[in-house]
Structure formats: C-alpha cells, structure tokens
Amino acid sequence: MDIQLDTAPCGYFSISNTGLIQSVNGTLLNMLGYERGELLGKHLESTMSVTNKLFFHTYFYPYIQLHGHVNEMYVSFRTSTGQDVPVLLNGIRQQRDGETFIDCVVLAMRKRIEHEKDVLQTKAKLEELYQKTNEANQKLELLHAEYETKQQELLRINHQLEAMAWIDPLTGLGNRRFFQEKLLATLASYRENEELFSLFIMDIDHFKKINDTYGHPVGDLVLTNLARLLQSMSRENDIVARYGGEEFVAILPDTDQETAISIAERYCATAASTLLGEYQITISIGVATVSSGDTDQSLLHHADLALYASKSSGRNRATHAANLVKN
Known part of the structure; x- marks a missing residue:
C-alpha cells in the first residue's frame, strides 16, 4: 500500500465478497x-x-449486492480494547483480476443520527441479557435462535438479489452481464475440453419503426413475446439472453458451423411466420463458431460482422461469419 493511502485522513479497507479483510x-x-x-x-x-x-447484514450486504455501492452508512467498529467507534462508511463493489472486492472508506463520527437510537437501545438490551441469571440466559438463547433465523432469511434474500442482477426485468431472460459470464465460461470449457460451440447475435428488423408507429409499450410487448419464442425454440443446454435494446444473443453448445446456420435459419423462418401478439416481425442473425485463438471479444466481433451482412443483404436471414471470408 502506498504511503499516501496508508496515511490518508480517513480509514480505508478492502474486503473479499465474503467479508474477509484483504488490506x-x-x-x-x-x-x-x-x-x-x-x-x-x-x-x-x-x-x-x-x-x-x-x-x-440487514443493510450493507443486500444493498451493495443490488446496487454495487453503499453511501453514508453509519455503523460502529470495536477497538482492540472493546470501545465502540462510530463511523460514516462508503463502500463500492469492484472486480480486480476476476475477483470481487468491496473497497470502503470510513470517517470517525462524534454523533449518531436520530435513526441510530433504536440500534443503540437494542445493543443495550443485548448487553444486559448477557449479564442476567439463568432465566435471562435462556431468553438470550432464544434471541440468538431468532437472530440465526433472520440471518438465514437475509442470506436467502441476498441470493434473490444476486439472481435479480443477472436477469433482464422486461423479458425474464438473462441480461448482458449473465451472457458475458456464460460466454467466458463456455470459452474456458472449449479451451480445456475442445467442446465446440456457436454464437448467435439476433436483431429485430426495423424495430425503431415499431416503436415510432405503435409506441414503446407495443415495442416492449414484441420484445417479451420474441424472448418467449426464442426460449421455446432453444435446446435444453442452449443459453439465450437479451444483449440490449432489440438485440438477443444465444450460445449453442456442441454446435458446428453447418448445424448453427441451419438452426439460425429456422429461427428466422419461425419468427417471420409467428404472430407476436397482434404483430409480425422478422429477425436478422449473425452466427460465429468458435475456433482456436478466439476470445470473447473476437467471437462477438465476428458474429456482429455477420449480423451486419444479414442486414445489408436484405434482412430476415442468417449469415455465418465464416462465409464472409469467402465473399
């Protein structure tokens, strides 16, 4: 740790995603x-x-999992001699070298705000319970049992919040973050076991016209219905996600170039022949199949170029990136 940070006029610490102090x-x-x-x-x-x-547990972990940061949280740390030190804490969740860290700064506070009085009263009651007779100790054990129950409930809520961070709220599909994590994992599996896979980038043709003509609520309905259609057409191991706007993506394990383009063409044909509510659309698809040396970015780039080719060639069609080299 450099000297400027070590002697900064505020406290600093970094913890792992499980709360272990790293610095x-x-x-x-x-x-x-x-x-x-x-x-x-x-x-x-x-x-x-x-x-x-x-x-x-009640505030910090759930909030930072959902929002990625916590601002102006009032809490007390305990010194090595058992004294409470009230502080103002700001924290942010960050990724470094593929690991999650929570970096925090703290300022010592002389006073607590009014809403902390309830916390202090609860603390006083707990400390009194520790000093009472056997009857009081039994009540304390019940209180601990209640605390454990609440802690388990908080863990369950944390898992729900974490799941929400991976889901697109409109369509219910995985979101861009979910897709990127799955793509990296699938690439790692390919490098280790040579498990071939293909990638689709799918875009609704003339989607802006739908929003401009019928309004955004209709556009949202089309997106939702298309998401359901794509999910129903996918195989059990396929991964379908919303990439953003009117773009969807799919990872198809154990799928070579020939199979991938056949599936993509079926997607196009089914979308074009299916009413999404009261509206009919077409989609264009760019396809790329993984090869040696590919990264997540290169694979996405190849699929995106193929999607552009599908759009340029008249839309409502699928193009494989490998065929762009031949043209």
Missing part, C-alpha cells in the same frame, strides 16, 4: 488500535458488536 490502511489501524497482521485475513465482522453485525 487496511494505517489510519484505520490507529483508529481501532490494531496491528496490521491482527486484521488481515480476518472477517470484518470480528471488529463489530453483535448488534452491529446484525445491522451490517
């Missing part, structure tokens, strides 16, 4: 009274009271 600056270490080696690799929640752990 921490000197300012935060001084604030909490720890040595660097005492915190690195430890779970962030090891520096929190039971109450703050619950608050952190």
Whole structure:
C-alpha cells in the first residue's frame, strides 16, 4: 500500500465478497488500535458488536449486492480494547483480476443520527441479557435462535438479489452481464475440453419503426413475446439472453458451423411466420463458431460482422461469419 493511502485522513479497507479483510490502511489501524497482521485475513465482522453485525447484514450486504455501492452508512467498529467507534462508511463493489472486492472508506463520527437510537437501545438490551441469571440466559438463547433465523432469511434474500442482477426485468431472460459470464465460461470449457460451440447475435428488423408507429409499450410487448419464442425454440443446454435494446444473443453448445446456420435459419423462418401478439416481425442473425485463438471479444466481433451482412443483404436471414471470408 502506498504511503499516501496508508496515511490518508480517513480509514480505508478492502474486503473479499465474503467479508474477509484483504488490506487496511494505517489510519484505520490507529483508529481501532490494531496491528496490521491482527486484521488481515480476518472477517470484518470480528471488529463489530453483535448488534452491529446484525445491522451490517440487514443493510450493507443486500444493498451493495443490488446496487454495487453503499453511501453514508453509519455503523460502529470495536477497538482492540472493546470501545465502540462510530463511523460514516462508503463502500463500492469492484472486480480486480476476476475477483470481487468491496473497497470502503470510513470517517470517525462524534454523533449518531436520530435513526441510530433504536440500534443503540437494542445493543443495550443485548448487553444486559448477557449479564442476567439463568432465566435471562435462556431468553438470550432464544434471541440468538431468532437472530440465526433472520440471518438465514437475509442470506436467502441476498441470493434473490444476486439472481435479480443477472436477469433482464422486461423479458425474464438473462441480461448482458449473465451472457458475458456464460460466454467466458463456455470459452474456458472449449479451451480445456475442445467442446465446440456457436454464437448467435439476433436483431429485430426495423424495430425503431415499431416503436415510432405503435409506441414503446407495443415495442416492449414484441420484445417479451420474441424472448418467449426464442426460449421455446432453444435446446435444453442452449443459453439465450437479451444483449440490449432489440438485440438477443444465444450460445449453442456442441454446435458446428453447418448445424448453427441451419438452426439460425429456422429461427428466422419461425419468427417471420409467428404472430407476436397482434404483430409480425422478422429477425436478422449473425452466427460465429468458435475456433482456436478466439476470445470473447473476437467471437462477438465476428458474429456482429455477420449480423451486419444479414442486414445489408436484405434482412430476415442468417449469415455465418465464416462465409464472409469467402465473399
């Protein structure tokens, strides 16, 4: 860690997606009274009271999974001597070298805002319960059981939120992020096991005209119905997603060039002969089949060039990128 960050006038730490501390600056270490080696690799929640752990689970993890950042969160850390230090925390989720990290900065706060009073009251009640007799300890055990139940529910909600981040809300298909992850995984499988696959980029012909003529609600209906049609035509292992706007993509495992163009032509013919609600459309498709040396970007580029060729040749057709070299 460079000296500017290590001595910055605010605390800084970075945690893994599971909450393990990856790095921490000197300012935060001084604030909490720890040595660097005492915190690195430890779970962030090891520096929190039971109450703050619950608050952190309830707000921080679900929010940052859904939005990718948290701004102005008030929470308390516990020093090495057991003292609470209220702080203002900002965090952001980022990808580095294929791994997910949550980077945070904290400023020590002298006062808490009004809505934190409930948290402090709950903390006081919990601390009192720890000091009572056997009867109070039984109540505390019940409280812990309730806490575990809520924690499991929060984990379930977190999984739901994570799933939502991969789904296109209009069509219900996987979104662009979902597709890109699947494409990278399929490429990795190809490099390891030589499992051939093909890629489609599909575009609705003259979609702007549909929106301009009938309005965006009709355009959304056409997109939704086409998504259902593509999904119904796909094989069990095929991956269909919405790439953006009126573009859809598909990954077809175990599909060579000849099979891929045959399937793409069937997609075109079926779309052209199927009423999507009260409206009829055509689609153009660009097809690319993976080859040695391909990356996700090169494969998308080849399919996109093939899609452009389909559009230029009159639309309502499929073109394989390999045939562009011959023309």
